[in-house]
Amino acid sequence: MGPRAPDGVTILAPNEQARPDLFPGVKMLFDLENDRSEQNDVAARNPEIVERLKAL
Numbered sequence: 001m002g003p004r005a006p007d008g009v010t011i012l013a014p015n016e017q018a019r020p021d022l023f024p025g026v027k028m029l030f031d032l033e034n035d036r037s038e039q040n041d042v043a044a045r046n047p048e049i050v051e052r053l054k055a056l
Contacts, residue, residue: 027054 029043029050043050 029053
């Protein structure tokens with residue numbers, strides 16, 4: 001298998017990633033170190049981080 005083979009986590013269209021300005025109502029937070037496939041939203045457990053990011 002080559003270095004660019006699909007592995008279930010690889011982003012195939014990085015230029016089409018969602019951006020906060022495109023979806024201002026979406027407020028999700030992921031622990032990318034432990035959840036690389038972004039399956040578990042941890043925003044409710046980390047309100048201080050969510051508020052800090054919204055302020056940015």
